[in-house]
Amino acid sequence: MTRIVIMGGGPAGYEAALVAAQHGAEVTVIERDGAGGACVLSDCVPSKTFIASSGARAAFRDADELGIHPTGDASVDVPVVHGRVKGLALAQSADVRSRLQREGVNLITGTARFSDDNLGLAAHEVTFTAPDGKSEELAADVVLIATGATPRILPDARPDGERILTWRQIYDLAELPEHLVVIGSGVTGAEFASAYTEMGVKVTLVSSRDRVLPHEDADAAAVLEEVFTEHGTTVVNNSRATKVERVGSGADGGVVVHLQGGGTVEASHALMTVGSVPNTEDLGLETVGIEPGPGGFISVDRVSRTSVPGVYAAGDCTGVLMLASVAAMQGRIAMWHALGEGVAPIKLKTVAANVFTHPEIATVGISQQAIDSGEVPARTIMLPLATNARAKMQGLRRGFVKLFCRPATGVVIGGVVVAPTASELVMPIALAVQNQLTVEHLALTFSVYPSLSGSITEAGRQLMRHDDLD
Numbered sequence: 001m002t003r004i005v006i007m008g009g010g011p012a013g014y015e016a017a018l019v020a021a022q023h024g025a026e027v028t029v030i031e032r033d034g035a036g037g038a039c040v041l042s043d044c045v046p047s048k049t050f051i052a053s054s055g056a057r058a059a060f061r062d063a064d065e066l067g068i069h070p071t072g073d074a075s076v077d078v079p080v081v082h083g084r085v086k087g088l089a090l091a092q093s094a095d096v097r098s099r100l101q102r103e104g105v106n107l108i109t110g111t112a113r114f115s116d117d118n119l120g121l122a123a124h125e126v127t128f129t130a131p132d133g134k135s136e137e138l139a140a141d142v143v144l145i146a147t148g149a150t151p152r153i154l155p156d157a158r159p160d161g162e163r164i165l166t167w168r169q170i171y172d173l174a175e176l177p178e179h180l181v182v183i184g185s186g187v188t189g190a191e192f193a194s195a196y197t198e199m200g201v202k203v204t205l206v207s208s209r210d211r212v213l214p215h216e217d218a219d220a221a222a223v224l225e226e227v228f229t230e231h232g233t234t235v236v237n238n239s240r241a242t243k244v245e246r247v248g249s250g251a252d253g254g255v256v257v258h259l260q261g262g263g264t265v266e267a268s269h270a271l272m273t274v275g276s277v278p279n280t281e282d283l284g285l286e287t288v289g290i291e292p293g294p295g296g297f298i299s300v301d302r303v304s305r306t307s308v309p310g311v312y313a314a315g316d317c318t319g320v321l322m323l324a325s326v327a328a329m330q331g332r333i334a335m336w337h338a339l340g341e342g343v344a345p346i347k348l349k350t351v352a353a354n355v356f357t358h359p360e361i362a363t364v365g366i367s368q369q370a371i372d373s374g375e376v377p378a379r380t381i382m383l384p385l386a387t388n389a390r391a392k393m394q395g396l397r398r399g400f401v402k403l404f405c406r407p408a409t410g411v412v413i414g415g416v417v418v419a420p421t422a423s424e425l426v427m428p429i430a431l432a433v434q435n436q437l438t439v440e441h442l443a444l445t446f447s448v449y450p451s452l453s454g455s456i457t458e459a460g461r462q463l464m465r466h467d468d469l470d
């Protein structure tokens with residue numbers, strides 16, 4: 001029986017474990033914090049739960065336009081919101097734990113590290129250290145490194161859990177910040193800036209680039225900036241934070257953010273969202289002969305192999321695409337490959353992703369930027385939701401659907417949806433991209449009338465009409 005040891009119990013680790021167990025391997029997952037990993041306990045699941053509460057508050061405000069005037073202020077019960085966030089994370093972690101145990105996976109709590117005596121061995125040794133300090137050696141035919149990543153800390157902006165915070169510390173605050181400065185305008189920064197804005201907090205977003213979400217669709221980012229402006233959220237563009245210091249004390253205390261070039265921003269709290277670093281130190285990688293690449297990430301190929309036979313890596317520690325869905329797929333692929341199953345290499349051009357701002361921004365496939373730069377030839381259409389009957393009924397003035405297809409064949413190669421439920425609406429486009437469906441397939445598919453997804457089939461029709469004229 002193949003002995004598999006998995007370091008880390010996040011989506012990469014636990015999804016891999018499920019596949020390996022289903023294929024009859026003897027699987028041990030070593031996880032130091034809790035089943036589900038950082039994804040479930042401190043990153044993705046807690047943030048999306050918090051965003052669900054902020055979305056409920058936003059719905060109150062948005063109802064006004066529909067003639068519904070909620071009486072009184074939509075106040076936020078912070079202990080309830082934070083309690084719900086933490087409770088749901090723990091419950092989700094318990095679900096993952098019991099699923100793994102049901103499938104026969106041996107899940108142990110502790111820290112894992114390679115301890116091979118010599119390089120180049122066919123099997124590997126992993127030392128597991130329990131929280132009480134006791135350690136044990138496990139022999140493995142295959143090891144999967146799935147140790148995730150940790151918030152990046154700037155030397156002059158060290159989080160203290162009180163005023164200067166990482167996203168993992170915010171749920172311990174007793175009250176909402178009076179004025180939150182969010183530093184870093186990537187997906188994490190944009191999501192928290194949006195959520196706190198919807199919670200009624202004054203927010204300043206410091207972006208080192210010329211716009212929010214520098215790696216996302218520019219038209220989508222422009223919609224988000226418009227929404228921020230409408231709700232009084234300030235975006236400070238082209239500004240890099242060099243230092244965050246605490247000033248004052250007690251209830252009067254706060255932070256001063258120093259910006260490159262001399263400016264400052266004063267606020268009650270700072271949330272650092274300046275990226276993540278992989279958890280690849282202290283793994284004993286040198287004992288198996290793996291040298292991490294730039295930034296400490298472990299290089300893998302498209303079936304999750306590292307440079308060392310029998311050692312695979314998946315998820316955030318590889319830096320491939322830091323998404324739970326990608327981590328899980330990399331983990332599964334690693335196990336299928338290791339256990340000799342036929343496996344297709346991961347296809348990153350078909351990944352669907354969503355930024356959980358208000359409105360949401362969902363993308364799949366080829367980006368507008370790749371088309372504009374001439375890298376990928378495509379025909380494109382962008383339909384504003386303002387022309388969609390259902391959107392009008394719901395009072396949605398912003399948002400759009402974009403669809404991209406191959407010029408000659410009409411095969412759908414990508415799309416963007418900006419809408420309150422973009423994460424759900426992007427699915428038909430993702431299905432089309434994955435299965436190489438054409439705009440005609442979309443165009444001829446019945447969508448419900450009236451529905452936001454009607455804009456997707458309409459986008460297909462508009463691109464098809466163009467096709468016919470070619």
Ligand SMILES: Cc1cc2nc3c(=O)[nH]c(=O)nc-3n(C[C@H](O)[C@H](O)[C@H](O)COP(=O)(O)OP(=O)(O)OC[C@H]3O[C@@H](n4cnc5c(N)ncnc54)[C@H](O)[C@@H]3O)c2cc1C
Pocket residue numbers: 007008009010011012013030031032033034036037038039040042043044045047048110111112113146147148149167188279282283314315316317321322323324325326327356
């Ligand atoms: C705020 C935030 C929100 C996000 N929201 C989304 C989202 O909505 N959708 C999405 O797809 N992605 C989201 N992501 C990204 C997603 O959380 C990650 O891509 C995902 O967690 C990666 O999974 P993983 O298994 O690689 O690592 P992790 O989930 O980080 O799990 C790795 C685990 O390994 C453990 N570990 C580390 N070293 C050792 C060791 N030596 N021994 C034992 N255990 C060890 C860690 O403690 C951790 O528990 C979000 C990220 C952030 C920061």
Ligand SMILES: NC(=O)c1ccc[n+]([C@@H]2O[C@H](COP(=O)([O-])OP(=O)(O)OC[C@H]3O[C@@H](n4cnc5c(N)ncnc54)[C@H](O)[C@@H]3O)[C@@H](O)[C@H]2O)c1
Pocket residue numbers: 154183184185186187188189191206207208209214239240241242273274275276321322323353354355356
């Ligand atoms: N909804 C989701 O799926 C979701 C949510 C959150 C994160 N993630 C993923 O996690 C990964 C990391 O995202 P992220 O946003 O945490 O990190 P990131 O590295 O993508 O963004 C961090 C941003 O902070 C900026 N920055 C760095 N130092 C700065 C400074 N001193 N002052 C001001 N700005 C500074 C960087 O230029 C960058 O734009 C991404 O791959 C993302 O897709 C996904």
